[in-house]
Amino acid sequence: MKIAVLPGDGIGPEIVAQAVKVLKALNIGLEMEEAPIGGAGYEAAGDPLPEATLKLAKEADAVLLGAVGDWKYDTLPRDKRPERGLLRIRKELSLFANLRPALLYPELASASTLKPEVVSGLDIMIVRELTGDIYFGQPRGISTLENGEREGINTMRYNESEIKRIGRVAFEIAMKRNKKVCSVDKANVLETTELWRQVMIELSKEYPEVELSHMYVDNAAMQLVRAPKQFDVMVTGNIFGDILSDEASMLTGSIGMLPSASLDANNKGMYEPSHGSAPDIAGKDVANPLATILSAAMMLRYTFNDEANATRIEDAVKKALAQGYRTADIYTDGCNKVGCNAMGDAVVAAL
Numbered sequence: 001m002k003i004a005v006l007p008g009d010g011i012g013p014e015i016v017a018q019a020v021k022v023l024k025a026l027n028i029g030l031e032m033e034e035a036p037i038g039g040a041g042y043e044a045a046g047d048p049l050p051e052a053t054l055k056l057a058k059e060a061d062a063v064l065l066g067a068v069g070d071w072k073y074d075t076l077p078r079d080k081r082p083e084r085g086l087l088r089i090r091k092e093l094s095l096f097a098n099l100r101p102a103l104l105y106p107e108l109a110s111a112s113t114l115k116p117e118v119v120s121g122l123d124i125m126i127v128r129e130l131t132g133d134i135y136f137g138q139p140r141g142i143s144t145l146e147n148g149e150r151e152g153i154n155t156m157r158y159n160e161s162e163i164k165r166i167g168r169v170a171f172e173i174a175m176k177r178n179k180k181v182c183s184v185d186k187a188n189v190l191e192t193t194e195l196w197r198q199v200m201i202e203l204s205k206e207y208p209e210v211e212l213s214h215m216y217v218d219n220a221a222m223q224l225v226r227a228p229k230q231f232d233v234m235v236t237g238n239i240f241g242d243i244l245s246d247e248a249s250m251l252t253g254s255i256g257m258l259p260s261a262s263l264d265a266n267n268k269g270m271y272e273p274s275h276g277s278a279p280d281i282a283g284k285d286v287a288n289p290l291a292t293i294l295s296a297a298m299m300l301r302y303t304f305n306d307e308a309n310a311t312r313i314e315d316a317v318k319k320a321l322a323q324g325y326r327t328a329d330i331y332t333d334g335c336n337k338v339g340c341n342a343m344g345d346a347v348v349a350a351l
């Protein structure tokens with residue numbers, strides 16, 4: 001069980017150190033090795049994804065990543081910028097399934113912009129396809145027409161096997177949860193997603209225990225703020241998933257709480273918080289490490305198939321919150337304000 005640990009830039013090293021501390025406290029023989037990525041990779045080797053880092057990531061069973069980026073790199077050529085390291089590692093590892101949970105912790109209910117009765121108990125998993133769709137389809141580009149007017153074009157496309165493999169991820173996750181999948185499409189107007197719906201229906205025959213439903217994306221966007229608790233697992237394509245996962249995650253309040261997983265066909269995965277490198281608070285020991293710690297829990301669940309220890313970490317986070325520990329981003333009156341390092345310690349103590 002080998003983990004490539006890539007702290008990256010900004011708050012990356014601080015938050016990743018807390019997740020590593022928690023993983024070590026489990027004492028389950030995980031092997032961890034660190035390497036630079038992003039701006040840190042550029043500083044160390046002139047490349048946002050140094051050869052040695054990529055090699056380590058490929059050899060490992062899973063990657064734990066902090067975040068990349070800093071404004072000071074904005075003037076670098078595009079292929080040297082930190083973000084390029086992230087895009088390249090996702091592509092090199094063929095990470096096609098992006099899992100973004102939207103889970104509301106009862107202690108943080110007041111952080112949501114929605115009424116407590118609408119969001120209390122919320123626990124959604126959004127499964128987004130990450131390597132296809134209108135973001136990658138050809139033809140694409142901006143061209144000038146004969147009459148001199150410019151035209152922009154992008155092409156939505158999915159083939160059957162791409163739809164099937166992301167559908168399978170969603171059904172498998174549903175089997176471990178509440179056996180409900182809602183597939184989101186726009187099958188009434190877009191043929192690509194009409195095929196999406198057909199393939200989901202065909203695939204569902206292999207999962208008779210799972211209840212499959214379908215929803216148009218415009219309605220799904222509406223339902224997510226009207227009655228989000230009707231959803232359990234949602235599966236959708238790249239562009240709809242991009243938008244819906246951001247919408248859903250914000251129902252829970254704070255960006256410092258949101259983990260993510262990106263998986264390949266063999267459940268090898270990269271795990272990272274949904275937020276960025278927060279250069280504004282880097283090095284001050286105030287960042288919230290919980291999104292990264294919860295990403296480590298997802299790693300145990302999805303790559304190492306260790307549900308028991310994944311749950312142990314999640315329960316420890318809940319306990320630390322119940323005990324009143326709060327970093328600045330989730331602080332409310334009467335709680336115990338702690339820094340990044342002390343929050344990591346609180347989770348370890350709760351474990």
Ligand code: NAI
Nearest residue numbers: 067068069070071256275276277278279280281287288329
């Ligand atoms: P950001 O997510 O880094 O920060 C947005 C706001 O949230 C900031 O005020 C920040 O202080 C706060 N924040 C973020 N994470 C936090 C945490 N764990 N605890 C407490 N507060 C937290 O997004 P922003 O400011 O747009 O981008 C900053 C840099 O991060 C840029 O260079 C950007 O390119 C990069 N970035 C990297 C990502 C990644 O590595 N996956 C994703 C998004 C942005």
Ligand code: MG
Nearest residue numbers: 241242243246
């Ligand atoms: Mg997005």
